Amino acid sequence: MASSRNHNFIFMPISFLMIIATIPLTSAGLLPFSAKHVVIINKLVTRATLIVHCKNKGEDKGVISLGPGDSFDFRFRVNLRKTTVYTCSFAWPGNTATFDIFRADRDDNPKSKVGVCSECIWSIYEPAPCRDRRDGGQPNCFQWDGFP
Template sequence: MMSFASAGRLLFSPKHVIIINSLVTRATLTVHCRNKGEDKGMISLAHRASFDFRFRVNLRKTTVYTCSFAWPGNTATFDIFRADRDDNPKSKVGVCSECIWVIYETAPCRYRRNGGEPNCFPWAS
């Protein structure tokens, strides 16, 4: 049985990104995620709705998925998955195989299924 700690060291480690709309204003959130080779399209999320996708980290561990987020009066961008941050045992937030992101107006926050304090990050733009 593989432990979660070793999951980040596997070649092409499988990832599951989950994005949850938790805007305090309860507005609809429009999400558009893509990487160099794949576009997930525009997704419209009602309050508390979620969108998810799965992929495997590339051999060089350079996989990045960037998402743009829009809600009334605002747009923001954030790297929802970065191999150097989310698939690196040495990063301050550690490895996630299930990367749960809760989106607030103030910040995108990565949660762990088993609880604990979330890791919130500044918007890139």
């Protein structure tokens, strides 16, 4: 009888751990240090070259030149306090703009209106940066920072 109890004692925690392992908690924004992949695509209607410069407090991704349809991507992990922000400046002929391409409070928060993204795909248009949806629905477009 004692060996039967020991078997159940070991089986239950292992079953629980197997169930927990199948739930993608980090991609749902529920655990700290969730892995993120940001992709920025030049979709300027004018087909101009887009100059992109992204950085956060501790990391500068450098200045990248994107031709029409070209993309640039980078990966990182959200910090423990979930305050990670990557800000990008964008320039194309006659225009400059900035935008927080990743904000943990917006992009890694299940309660935000746009939801969590583990792969955050951004299409950059003249009027607005738009985060594409994985389900193919209408993208979520935002105003450029500092624009009325």
